[in-house]
Amino acid sequence: MSNLVNSWLHLWNGDYAGVEEFIAPEFRVHAAMMDGGDGSAVNSPEALVAWIAQTRAALPDLTFAIEVGPIIDADRIALRWRAEGSYAGGMPGANAPVGTKVDFTGTDILRTDNGLIAEYWVNTDIHILMTQLQFFS
Structure with a gap:
């Protein structure tokens, strides 16, 4: 499981x-997406990479680190992460200047099947990120 978590x-x-x-x-992703979707469009390895790349386009130096876990129970893996980086611009609705530092956390639950990650539930502290990117100003 540690190789799987490291790859993730x-x-x-x-x-x-x-x-x-x-x-x-x-x-399959289960998440409240910023576009209002439920994550069902992220339904393959390629779609997952595209979603991550879209996030990283606005925050290209974003670095994730695991703060808690992984906690493993049967086919489930849970972990708490922290992400830090700098805003590069281009996120619709964000009023933060380019270079604004961001620091936010979240929790992942992964379900494995035959040694592969099959499902992903994510709970991101998105309100903190949106505040840092000045969506509410």
């Missing part, structure tokens, strides 16, 4: 190589 962390830190080796072909 590297993926979110921008290393997209070999994603098909640890993400299931029928991957």
Whole structure:
């Protein structure tokens, strides 16, 4: 499981190589998305990479680190993470200047199937990120 968690962390830190080796072909995200969706459009390794790349386009130096976990129970992995980086612009609705530092946290729950990550539940402290990016000013 530690290799799977390390691969997951590297993926979110921008290393997209070999994603098909640890993400299931029928991957599924369960999340409240910023566009109002439920995450169902992120339904493959390629769609996951595209979603992460979209996030990283606005925050290209974003670095994720695990703060708690991983906690493993049968086919579930839970972890608490922290992300830090700088805003590069281009996020609709954000009024923060380019270079604004961001620091936010979240919790991931991953379900594995045959050694691959098959489902992903994420709870991001999005209100903190949106405040830092001045969505509410």
